[in-house]
Amino acid sequence: MPKKPEPLVIGGHYRYTLSSYEPVSITVTVPHLTDDEVAFGVAGVLGESGLADGETASDAWVREHVSGVSSIDELRQAVRAQLEALNSRYADASKPALCAEKLAARLEQDVPASAVAEARATLMDDLKAQVGQAGISLDDALAGMGVPAGTLESMLDGQARAESEKDAALDAMADKLGITVDETELPGLLGFSPKATQELVAQARAHGGLDPVLRRARRKKASDAVVGACSCTYRHESAEEAERRVRMARERRSGWTMPVEAAPQEPPRPEPAQGGARPASRSHLKLV
Known part of the structure; x- marks a missing residue:
């Protein structure tokens, strides 16, 4: 395969082009929820609610310590519903990376x-x-x-x-679409609060300039446009694939491993609601 040329440098930045600017087609995998994941989520809620290691939670204990549910079965159903919702969100959240990967395959430099x-x-x-x-x-x-x-x-x-190839492809798409970004758009594009954005901008200017921050936001804006126009199909993870993913997650929990490549993500366990003071013996199941 012939080596691609390096990009031109225009205005102090590399300029890339794509072989096609047509919408990309992606396949999104929806995780399969396993019984082990539900059990892990239930154990997390019970632990946060004060259940000691080795202790078994009865329906009466659950009614007293976990708000909104009256039995172990109800808690299990609530956790399952929450994790299924999180799986759906994870599937949608994978779209930008999948789209950028498809675009990167079209780089001409x-x-x-x-x-x-x-x-x-x-x-x-x-x-x-x-x-x-x-x-x-x-x-x-x-x-x-x-x-x-x-x-x-x-x-x-x-x-x-x-x-770096995904960033280059998004830069090429941003150039093609004529995308620009100003400081007022940074909170929405970067997902920061206005105060945090102001601190980021001040820090960037103190260390040489705002250009890297604006380029990051510009890529996010380009990514949103690409995702919005993409052709997306969904596939459900098989039970065997899910078991392998859960096994990998269990191994990661048992000891730190280096994330050289993106690993399948495990839905987080439900957590007690945050906020005001509450009795030490009472936990609130946060269903989102």
Whole structure:
């Protein structure tokens, strides 16, 4: 396969083109909800409600400690309904990445090494933040997995190239559609509160300029347009695929693993409602 040319640099930015700007076609997988996931969700609610390890919750205990349900069966049904709704949301949330991946296959230029290096640095920062939240250092996490020192960057190369190609394809679509973005659109496009957006803008200006933030928002605007025009079909995950996904999620919970490639996501367990003060012995099931 012949090597693609590098993009032109115009106005200080790489300029990409696509072989086609027609709407993309994607297939979205709707996760299959397993009994194990429901059981995990029920256990989470019971634990948040004060059930001690090794203790069995009776219907009477549930009525006393979990608001809105009167039995274990009712709690199980409520958790199942919530997780099914979360699965539907997850399926819809996968559309932007699937569309961007399809667009990236249409790139007529190769992404320069500098762009891949920038994407790799971002992935590295995200990885450090993730392991930091787990209370361990990146070096300790890598040592625990038997990953030799100095090899992480090369391990991230594939994902970094994929991410930089998706960004390039969205830039090409934004150019084609004539998409522009101003500061007033940032909260809606980036999903931040106005206050958080102001802080982000101030920080960006203090570190060299607002251009990277505006380009990120422009890609989001282009992505919204591509998703809105795409042809989408749905497939349901098989029971066997779901069992493998749940097994992987269980393994991730038992020990930190490096997310070099996007892993199937497990729906979060239901949580007690947040908010005002409540009695210590009373929990509120939050159904969304």
